Amino acid sequence: MKAILVGDLHLREKAPAGRIDDFAQVQRDKVRQILTIAKEQRVDFILQAGDFFDYPKQKKDFIYSYVDLFKEFAIPIYCVLGNHDLFSEKTPLYWLKLEKVITVIEDKIELDDVVLYGVRPYGEIPQPENNNVMKKNVLVIHKMIGNEPQLLAQNIVSCSQFANQTVNYRLRLVGDYHFRWEHFENGWTINPGAVVRLRRTKWDMMLEPSVVLWSSETEEITWYKLNFKPYKEVFKDD
Numbered sequence: 001m002k003a004i005l006v007g008d009l010h011l012r013e014k015a016p017a018g019r020i021d022d023f024a025q026v027q028r029d030k031v032r033q034i035l036t037i038a039k040e041q042r043v044d045f046i047l048q049a050g051d052f053f054d055y056p057k058q059k060k061d062f063i064y065s066y067v068d069l070f071k072e073f074a075i076p077i078y079c080v081l082g083n084h085d086l087f088s089e090k091t092p093l094y095w096l097k098l099e100k101v102i103t104v105i106e107d108k109i110e111l112d113d114v115v116l117y118g119v120r121p122y123g124e125i126p127q128p129e130n131n132n133v134m135k136k137n138v139l140v141i142h143k144m145i146g147n148e149p150q151l152l153a154q155n156i157v158s159c160s161q162f163a164n165q166t167v168n169y170r171l172r173l174v175g176d177y178h179f180r181w182e183h184f185e186n187g188w189t190i191n192p193g194a195v196v197r198l199r200r201t202k203w204d205m206m207l208e209p210s211v212v213l214w215s216s217e218t219e220e221i222t223w224y225k226l227n228f229k230p231y232k233e234v235f236k237d238d
């Protein structure tokens, strides 16, 4: 099977402080670019690493504009909850679920030659007993993992440490850490990074919004950089 791996989306109607472009439009265009890559590469599904929406209160027509976009492409989307998606009846993800355009991986989902495992924020990581070459275990998790803290005293697990805590997976898709990285040890661990630049930090200044294509058959990955404008054109510079 083939999948496109997507990091934190943080969909939001209002522009973050300091952004001077038409943020909602730019963000929607990024999502369309991702769906187009997925369609062109004939993937079986899209995996998203949590923080699908930036905050729970979003207008219904904003949410439904994404429902329509996802229906247009009709590619299955599986995600986990991020700390920004705290789930209740009123959150935007509820509507995407109701409209059957996304599936939240609550526990595990078996597909062809892949088994998807999901973790709730701060939840315990499932440990499959087998590392089966015919049916590959894939973990989707929203957790602060990376080799360099982005904030002072940030509690962070290193990529290698994490790969060794989850040996029975062939792919781990990680969100939360907004800057992209990849790590190969016991299969791939991939953090595609955030799809949009939200803050005026050195990390966001360096961020090149990207997604990753993964094949369960070959376990090869390909990075796709999305179209984006230079940092200075989208943020105020004071």
Ligand SMILES: [Mn+2]
Pocket (backbone or CB within 6 Å): 008, 010, 051, 082, 084, 176, 178
């Ligand atoms: Mn996030």
